[in-house]
Amino acid sequence: VNGDSLELLRDAGVRVTPQRRAILDAILGAGAAHPSADEILREARRRLPELSRGTVYNTLAEFVRVGFLQTVETGGAVRYDRNLDEDHQHFRCRSCGRLFDVEVVGQESLDPRLTPGFAVERTRIVLEGRCPDCRPSDHERKE
Amino acid sequence: VNGDSLELLRDAGVRVTPQRRAILDAILGAGAAHPSADEILREARRRLPELSRGTVYNTLAEFVRVGFLQTVETGGAVRYDRNLDEDHQHFRCRSCGRLFDVEVVGQESLDPRLTPGFAVERTRIVLEGRCPDCRPSDHERKE
DNA sequence: CTCCGTGCAAAGATTTTGCAGGAAC
DNA sequence: GTTCCTGCAAAATCTTTGCACGGAG
Numbered sequence: 001v002n003g004d005s006l007e008l009l010r011d012a013g014v015r016v017t018p019q020r021r022a023i024l025d026a027i028l029g030a031g032a033a034h035p036s037a038d039e040i041l042r043e044a045r046r047r048l049p050e051l052s053r054g055t056v057y058n059t060l061a062e063f064v065r066v067g068f069l070q071t072v073e074t075g076g077a078v079r080y081d082r083n084l085d086e087d088h089q090h091f092r093c094r095s096c097g098r099l100f101d102v103e104v105v106g107q108e109s110l111d112p113r114l115t116p117g118f119a120v121e122r123t124r125i126v127l128e129g130r131c132p133d134c135r136p137s138d139h140e141r142k143e
Numbered sequence: 144v145n146g147d148s149l150e151l152l153r154d155a156g157v158r159v160t161p162q163r164r165a166i167l168d169a170i171l172g173a174g175a176a177h178p179s180a181d182e183i184l185r186e187a188r189r190r191l192p193e194l195s196r197g198t199v200y201n202t203l204a205e206f207v208r209v210g211f212l213q214t215v216e217t218g219g220a221v222r223y224d225r226n227l228d229e230d231h232q233h234f235r236c237r238s239c240g241r242l243f244d245v246e247v248v249g250q251e252s253l254d255p256r257l258t259p260g261f262a263v264e265r266t267r268i269v270l271e272g273r274c275p276d277c278r279p280s281d282h283e284r285k286e
Numbered sequence: 287c288t289c290c291g292t293g294c295a296a297a298g299a300t301t302t303t304g305c306a307g308g309a310a311c
Numbered sequence: 312g313t314t315c316c317t318g319c320a321a322a323a324t325c326t327t328t329g330c331a332c333g334g335a336g
Binding site for chain 1: 324325326327328334335336
């Protein structure tokens with residue numbers, strides 16, 4: 001899952017640069033982890049020491065835009081996750097702070113018993129979309 | 144829902160100060176809104192102009208600790224919500240940015256059709272608790 | 287050759303922390 | 312009288328932005 005970062009970028013129609021490949025590789029190489037921008041910067045700099053922090057933020061924003069990544073907000077710094085098509089959600093450990101994928105689909109994911117090994121103490125759900133005032137059918141608003 | 148802020152604080156066993164009452168009143172008065180720390184500061188200063196920003200952060204953290212409030216992480220500043228016992232979740236409008244309570248219980252809340260008026264485009268779920276490595280049964284770890 | 291991504295550095299936004307004085311209990 | 316909350320200010324953290332240069336297409 002390493003050499004094709006070049007191809008992934010090309011297919012997405014975004015400009016390919018050494019920085020972007022290093023950043024993408026850092027994320028792909030992170031495996032199950034969900035690194036923050038800073039962690040991605042540190043990892044990517046192992047291959048490209050002159051990589052700048054600003055570029056990491058710019059690039060991550062673009063990767064989210066094209067759909068490579070999704071963000072996970074969990075208090076503190078934003079974490080980035082590969083945007084796999086499979087329906088998965090996240091589990092945050094209150095002790096070590098790590099973030100895990102939990103491979104459960106919508107309906108069942110809320111039942112603590114269905115995430116074996118993990119002790120679920122709380123479920124946070126944020127739905128995103130358009131509120132009644134901002135439905136396109138009404139009439140255009142901000143943004 | 145205004146005069147009993149004093150009593151609420153006493154019952155919680157926390158020290159009662161004019162600042163804390165102003166902050167609690169600002170939150171209780173916000174109704175369905177989910178204000179950020181800054182918005183709470185501005186509102187509370189209408190009654191107590193000398194209120195400092197640091198006190199607001201300290202107090203909000205304490206209110207979360209005692210269970211008055213819960214946080215809602217939604218990109219950008221943390222929003223605060225009354226910690227009602229009813230099982231409710233949140234809806235964030237991508238157009239106007241407002242945060243709404245959606246009164247749906249676990250299982251059904253993920254179905255867009257069950258939040259009438261709101262166009263759900265994405266569902267974010269973060270479970271919180273202890274991961275397998277940090278289960279108390281294993282043996283104590285950090286924190 | 288043109289566009290836009292990059293590095294650098296500065297600014298912005300949000301939150302935390304240290305400390306001395308004073309109010310709550 | 313003690314405790315700990317408060318205000319102020321500085322610092323820490325995370326992220327965005329402006330600008331000139333250089334590499335990608």
